[in-house]
Amino acid sequence: MTPRRAVPAPPGADAPAAPGAGRARRGGRGTVPLPLLLPALAGLAFLVLPLLALLVRAPWRSMPGLLTGPEVWQALRLSLVCATAATAVSLVVGVPVAWLLARVDFPGRGLVRALVTLPLVLPPVVGGVALLMALGRNGVVGRWLDSWFGLTLPFTTAGVVLAEAFVAMPFLVISVEGTLRAADPRYEEAAQTLGASRFTAFRRVTLPLVAPGIAAGAVLAWARALGEFGATITFAGNFPGRTQTMPLAVYLALQNDPEAAIALSLVLLAVSVAVLAGLRDRWMGTS
Structure with missing residues (x-):
């Protein structure tokens, strides 16, 4: 009878744990080298201290009176309306752009993606100047809009919406493209094999997934549009009731009434914190 040969175990499969290995793994998270701890604390202080200073210097007693003025509500209402409209524009044109970048392989796709995300790093003032050169009364496209349809976009509320959409849409495109790449395309293919057109598969299958x-x-995109300043003031100006959004009102109040500027800044800070709190499960760890 032939003896059975022992099958060697994988390396380290039954190897005893080294003494103190468990303690090292458990204690590794609590041990921070001093050369890393000091710059980390300095970085946290640099980011948190200005926000704390804003809270400390806030005129809490006069806050209700500062925030109930007609100019404040006018700027707030305009900001909310324009940011919502800019987000709607971004959804209508941004989702198809994200689908194109994620699902269609065409020459120059990398260049198109770079151009789409360029407003993320482009100075907002430069974006406003570019919008003026394109859609201004003497712009490349704006002159035809003015002569054919009598449509003037700069220094109007519609100009505010376009300026905010220009800087906010890349955030939407990046988010949707990443989600589309993570979604399994076989669901769309299965729908098409059952007779659905590509658009029907996108509408009935892909959209619910993403x-x-x-x-x-x-x-x-909405939060970015709400806080837009540079492109708005360059392309749409700063006219109360028509183009003066909350960031522009903060800038104007800082020159004449610093307490009102702080109060308006706290409103925008509260909105930003609410947005981050709503997205914490998706963009930040909860542990």
Whole structure:
């Protein structure tokens, strides 16, 4: 009878744990080298101290009176309306752009993606100047809009919406494209094999799958549009009741009434914190 040969175990499969290995793993998270701890604390202080200073210097007693003025509510209402409209524009054109970048392989796709995300790093003032050169009364496209349709976009509320959409849409595109790449395309292919057109598969199958990514991108785009300043003041100006949004009102109040500027800044800070709190499960760890 031939003896059976022992099958060697994988390396380290039954190897005893080294003494103190468990303690090292458990204690590794609590041990921070001093050369890393000091810059980390300095970085946290640099980011948190200005926000704390804003809270400390806030005129809490006069806050209700500062925030109930007609100019404040006018700027707040305009900001909310324009940011919502800019988000709607971003959804209508941004989701198809994200689908194109995620699902279609075409020459120059990397260049198109770079151009789409360029407003993320482009100075907002430069974006406003570019919008003027394109859509201004003497712009490349704006002159035809003015002569054919009598449509003037700069220094109007519609100009505010366009300026905010220009800087906010890349946030939506990046979020939706990432979600589309993570979604399994075989669901779309299965729908097409059952007779659905590609658009029907996108509408009935893909959109429900990527709805959380679209919602997160829309919230980010809305928050970015709400805080837009440079492109708005360059392309749309600063006219109370027509183009003066909250960031522009903060800038104007800082020159004449610093306490009002702090109060308005706290409103925008509260909105930003609310957005981050709503997206914490998607963009930040909860542990």
